[in-house]
Amino acid sequence: MERRAYTAFGFILLATFFYFNWISSGSGGGFRIRIPIPWLQPKMDFIGRNGTHFIDVEDGTPVYVNGWNSYWLISSKLEEISEMFRRGRAMGMTVCRTWAFSDGGANALQISPGRFNERYLQALDFVIYDARRNNIRLILCLVNNLNAFGGKAQYVRWAQAAGANVTSTDSFFSDPIIKHYYKDYVKKILSRKNSFSGVRYKDEPAIFAWELMNEPRCVLNSSAPLLQEWIAEMASYIKSLDQKHLVTVGLEGFYGQGRTERLGANPGEWASSLGSDFIQNSADENIDFASVHAYPDSWIPKASFEEKVKYLSSWVDYHVNDSEHVLKKPVLFAEVGSRLGGKKNGSYDRDIILKIVYDKLYESAKKGEAGTGALIWQLMIEGKQPYKDEFSLVASQHPSTYKLILQQSCRLRKLFRRKGETRSILWPCTDA
Secondary structure, X not given: OHHHHHHHHHHHHHHHHHHHHHHOOOOOOOOOOOOOOHHHOOOOOOEEEEOOEEEEOOOOOEXXXXXXXXXXXXXXXXXXXXXXXXXXXXXXXXXXXXXXXXEOOOOOOEEEOOEEOHHHHHHHHHHHHHHHHOOOEEEEEOOEOOOOOOHHHXXXXXXXXXXXXXXXXXXXXXXXXXXXXXXXXXXXHHHOEOOOOOOEHHHOOOEEEEXXXXXXXXXXXXXXXXXXXXXXXXXXXXXXXXXXXXXXXXXXXXXXXXXXXXXXXXXXXXXHHOOXXXXXXXXXXXXXXXXXXXXXXXXXXXXXXXXXXXXXXHHHHHHXXXXXXXXXOOEEEEEEOOOOOOEEOOEEHHHHHHHHHXXXXXXXXXXXXXXXXXXXXXXXXXXXXXXXXXXXXXXXXXXXXXXXXXXXXXXXXXXXXXXXXXXXXXXXXXOO
């Protein structure tokens, strides 16, 4: 009788285990076994910084990046997340930048200040968990400057509803209530324990870096000091919670009006009036590396293709040189986007644009300089049309771009492959 009772109890426990793994398997549905035990996760080292280089903190090996953006991951089914990582890995890419935010409303990660949607949090858990299983690290962005997915405008609306006297979205950078909301969100994310791995985010080596905001801008250039103070305060706050991860701002790379000698590098006069300044914003002691974006098609739309090529070449040179000699920090080209365009001498416009960035950063890597890598904007899989923009691509549908991405991954890997390192069966490069 006692044995049958133990047997029945065992079946009940097993049924409970299967039930909760089934119903909590995220937006994709279906069954996934979770064993949230940290020491069972694949071994992975943290990434740190030494001067103008990223390094593996365990052995000091230089780390250079070829990666991509897929901002839409937490809004996806689990099998779609896995497929995107599988494809990124197949191209030799090692870093993915994605959103770790979605603000405002019932169908968002942060429904309202301090209220969260567990389904989206578990989706973010899986993004981090599955990235590590694919030997991919993540740059996780914490809020949007733009209105998409809520952005800083949503924080302003929340503050208004709480009685704050705020009108401009520039108040995001200065209002005490809004800053409190942001800090609370950061603390929630950094301290979360992953439901798939059991690892707290602040202890997770698959996170490459925290990004304060996607493309911070001000409505008024006079708000530039507020942005600078916000960067310093929030970077310091993250470091007070998490000393293991890198922090970056999320800048587009524009030079401010005080940089008269560099204003010619901007894509137009408008770029210096947005309150951001690449050098000042990146120089804060708690910002570990500088970030730059590159969109010649949308920044100088009336220029000829030849003019766009010339502009982009200069844009990369300015930022690598300033990172090397002024900031003395690594610089990552965190978004590089271009339309497919026409064919010139057998190459599509997008491939020419991408190759310029890749070649310059490869040369920087060979010299041991500050240009540490690039992330293409943005890679998709089939069926994600709602998240598509003019620069999106399914890489397998564009063989020339796919080949270019793979070549960059392989030559960077070959350049910095550890001595005695064995080649993984998952690694796509035959000569590295």
